[in-house]
Amino acid sequence: MPKISLDMPQELADDLKLHVGDDKKFVSLADAVRTACRKMLDQLDTIDLRHGRRTIK
Numbered sequence: 001m002p003k004i005s006l007d008m009p010q011e012l013a014d015d016l017k018l019h020v021g022d023d024k025k026f027v028s029l030a031d032a033v034r035t036a037c038r039k040m041l042d043q044l045d046t047i048d049l050r051h052g053r054r055t056i057k
Contacts, residue, residue: 048054
């Protein structure tokens with residue numbers, strides 16, 4: 001799996017960390033970022049389908 005590096009505002013990182021850890025939604029900050037990216041890509045696919053820019057595979 002490729003590793004990436006990114007800059008993120010501290011407030012955003014702090015907000016994400018509230019949801020990371022034992023008994024929380026995400027097991028790690030990386031898991032939270034991956035999940036957010038997947039959800040965003042799904043939403044973009046839906047928008048593209050709606051506007052005829054993409055067809056169902």
